Amino acid sequence: MITFTMNHPDMYNISNSMQKKAAVQCLDEFAKTINWNNNGDISVDLGCGDGSVTNILKKYMPRNYKKLVACDISEKAIKYANEHHSDENTSFRVLDIEGELPDDMREEFNHVFSFYALHWIHDQQKAFRNIYNLLSEGGDCLLTFLGYMPCYSVYSVLSRCNKWESWLKDIDLFISPYHTMQDPDKKVKEMMEEIGFKNISVTCKEMLYVFDSVEAIKNTVKAIEPFDMPKDVYEDFMQDYYAVAQELGLMEINNNNIGESSINCNYCLLVVCASK
Numbered sequence: 001m002i003t004f005t006m007n008h009p010d011m012y013n014i015s016n017s018m019q020k021k022a023a024v025q026c027l028d029e030f031a032k033t034i035n036w037n038n039n040g041d042i043s044v045d046l047g048c049g050d051g052s053v054t055n056i057l058k059k060y061m062p063r064n065y066k067k068l069v070a071c072d073i074s075e076k077a078i079k080y081a082n083e084h085h086s087d088e089n090t091s092f093r094v095l096d097i098e099g100e101l102p103d104d105m106r107e108e109f110n111h112v113f114s115f116y117a118l119h120w121i122h123d124q125q126k127a128f129r130n131i132y133n134l135l136s137e138g139g140d141c142l143l144t145f146l147g148y149m150p151c152y153s154v155y156s157v158l159s160r161c162n163k164w165e166s167w168l169k170d171i172d173l174f175i176s177p178y179h180t181m182q183d184p185d186k187k188v189k190e191m192m193e194e195i196g197f198k199n200i201s202v203t204c205k206e207m208l209y210v211f212d213s214v215e216a217i218k219n220t221v222k223a224i225e226p227f228d229m230p231k232d233v234y235e236d237f238m239q240d241y242y243a244v245a246q247e248l249g250l251m252e253i254n255n256n257n258i259g260e261s262s263i264n265c266n267y268c269l270l271v272v273c274a275s276k
């Protein structure tokens with residue numbers, strides 16, 4: 001089974017304003033639902049990428065937290081995060097969220113967090129079961145991941161063009177399993193109930209992110225593009241990408257009177273709060 005991972009943590013670090021903004025919005029709204037014990041909380045952040053959102057998360061945790069372990073499947077991302085964001089209570093390690101959990105992580109955590117990562121996972125059941133098994137009794141989680149996102153529809157159209165089909169042959173494995181799903185919130189809730197989670201709340205949050213230029217969209221897409229296209233191929237790809245996005249009317253373009261464009265991206269973020 002092919003697995004997509006973060007290839008460019010350095011690029012992601014400077015082109016993840018959309019993800020950072022979403023993390024702040026969700027933490028502002030939902031961090032208060034976390035049952036902090038304020039006495040040495042132990043937390044894990046799954047799919048942490050470059051670690052910049054882990055760093056944001058720290059600001060919402062009690063000052064006396066004991067341990068924050070942030071994990072990603074990408075060795076490159078973990079190396080980058082360790083170099084830039086580790087401290088005496090915060091460490092980064094390689095972990096596959098849909099693999100077997102190491103014994104030293106089972107039932108070890110009061111809180112599980114994950115931002116903008118679970119939509120990369122093919123085996124959702126396994127990942128959610130692992131989240132359950134990471135939690136100690138009475139622990140809780142806050143998880144955000146993509147539902148509908150216009151960029152997936154663009155990828156899908158391009159994958160059917162002769163020019164791009166070989167690059168995008170595995171695109172279905174990259175697109176969020178919730179992108180075209182009816183009532184993804186209900187499906188996630190049902191899955192979590194079967195696993196044994198309690199107090200489950202799943203919200204489909206309508207999000208708006210305004211890219212301040214076409215360049216900003218290109219950089220954001222490039223930073224998470226897992227196909228590792230060479231630069232010249234990518235330039236060509238992005239031209240087609242942007243043309244398709246316009247053709248499909250997927251992104252609302254605002255032109256100002258000096259000929260600059262900002263682009264609205266409306267998408268759905270699934271936000272899950274639950275406990276064990």
Ligand SMILES: C[S@@+](CC[C@H](N)C(=O)[O-])C[C@H]1O[C@@H](n2cnc3c(N)ncnc32)[C@H](O)[C@@H]1O
Nearest residue numbers: 005006047048049053073096097115116117120
């Ligand atoms: C878009 S990034 C999100 C990074 C960060 N949480 C944020 O909010 O900016 C998604 C991350 O999920 C990671 N990922 C994908 N599949 C994974 C898996 N099976 N186990 C752990 N991490 C995974 C990728 O390597 C990538 O770094």
